[in-house]
Amino acid sequence: MPELPEVETVRRGLAPVMEGHVIAHASVNRPDLRWPFPPRMAERLTGRRVQALRRRSKYILADLDSGETLLIHLGMSGRMLVSGDPLGVFVHDHPAPEKHDHVVLEMETGARITFNDPRRFGAMDLMDTATAEAHKLLAALGPEPLGNDFNEPHLVAALHGRNTPIKAALLDQHIVAGLGNIYVCEALYRARIHPGRKAGRISARRVAALVPIIREVLADAISAGGSSLRDFRQADGELGYFQHSFDVYGREGHPCRTPGCEAKIRRIVQSGRSSFYCPSCQR
DNA sequence: ACGCCCTCCTGCGAGC
């Protein structure tokens, strides 16, 4: 579920309780999520110090002092709950275990990190840190949308000749890594591009304009996530989702927010996913 | 290589 901004928000929420700290005990409550967990995962995590918490696309990567890296993917419904942290970042008591609490990390500090994922589309894996980029799930990913490798020439070249709708092209993680259904809808609205338009038939000028728009949409969402992190500290410590107001996503039938536009937001289904757009602003 | 479709799984809200 969570797209890049939510995953980055989760990473930032986990960093103070994980980075530099030792996992005193790991509990793994089932053999798999989307895929089987790696062999002896609990043993390979227990006693390890987390040296750094990174993000690649929608994946969180925890580098351990054993030379291994823990990959965490939240899938559609994965959440992290941080509780009992004596550092005072999160001040919540440990909650009672809930259904779908699949992996629990008890930190030496007393903090507890619980991975809860009802739909089990999430994943965890362990790999050698030195060759992490070669991991099956990471190797083919396109550039980070907030990084320097995501630029106008790259996007123009990646979309050139593509017969697929721009909506599907931007969801393709080989082209740009980290966008999901919500932020593609939002970016196309800001760029005034109809989601059904063929990717290869958009002028280079309009494609180039998409690059800074995608960056802005994500950056705005990350700052909104940052404010919601502060709310988590006062609320319940749950990481993974945050309240954010969207211009088109989930607003079918509501008025377009473009000043002077009288149209209502529409929903269509493209390759099985909902697309929201303004029929007047987006062409 | 590309484009399209299906699939995994549970939960929730709308509508009857």
Next chain:
DNA sequence: TGCTCGCAGGAGGGCG
């Protein structure tokens, strides 16, 4: 109140 239905933010895999 209780059902059934449709839908959900991801992404790998198989097909033509």
